[in-house]
Amino acid sequence: MNSSAQPVHDDLERIVHAAIADESLDLPSPPQIAAEIMRLTRGDAAADDTGNGSSQELAALIQRDLALAGQVMRVANSALYARRTPVVTLPQAIAWLGIREVRNIAFAVAVQSQVFSSTYFRQEMNELWRESVITALFAQEIARLKRRNVESAYLCGLLHRAGMAVILSRVGSAVLKHRITADAELVTRLATRHEARVGTHLAIAWTLPAAVSAAISHWRDPPQAELARNEVMEVALARQISDEMRTPGAGGELPDSMLGPVSRWMDELSIYPDELFTIMAQRAAIYATAESFT
Secondary structure, eight states, X not given: OOTTHHHHHHHHHHHHHHHHGGGOOOOOOOOHHHHHHHHHHHHHHHHOTTOGGGHHHHHHHHHTOHXXXXXXXXXXXXXXXXXXXXXXXXXHHHHHHOXXXXXXXXXXXXXXXXXXXXXXXXXXXXXXXXXXXXXXXXXXXXXXXXXXOHHHHHXXXXXXXXXXXXXXXXXXXXXXXXXXXXXXXXXXXXXXXXXXXXXXXXXXXXXXOHHHHHHHHHTTSGGGOSSOHHHHHXXXXXXXXXXXXXXXXXXXXOOGGGSTHHHHHHHHHTOOHHHHHHHHTTHHHXXXXXXXTO
């Protein structure tokens, strides 16, 4: 770092610390529309994945939010979920996707607008959001394959970097206010040191399941997780798969980088190599579906 960059670095360091000091960080509020949908569908999701009992009420609620209604339609027709005949109405989409998927979509849309948005760090936030959606989709496929809690895996994947998103949003607002030219890479490095703490505060403030906090805290080092190890390792493995997918030629054979520590995660999750290839084979559909969330 040269001498001219030092004052800016010190200012950013001060802003980051001030943003999270004494737990007074201004956290975003829980997404209201998602809370309403979860309250409305809680019983149906537990008893009936099709959600026939409340699909009309659910459609009426979603129709109040045009962005959410459009998102549900796009995902229903995305590569991961599309059927031969395109879905053309919201009730059709809800019936086709099922209550659990609609809840996931509603939560994702609400989280994107409330957590993963920043005027200053727009590009970084878009990349962070896309990374989170892809991780969530791979994590749910891992959980689905092993007949574990798909909803929990998706939620953990979607929010495992929420702390980073909150910090970037708050720092972005601060640099605009103080008219500082911030280096995005520098801010990201600073924020990485604090994202687990901030993300955990957010999970507690939103009364999210303990598995979400565990994934936020331990996805970089899954063996350290004492709680919700399955969810933590599902998120870590989902990220590893996603990272491998960015490498040209990956997918034809098990890459060296997925051996070593990753093999321990696969052992704990009872994932065999052929099952891993099954999940990896869905990459095109998952990437295309992730685009429908952006």
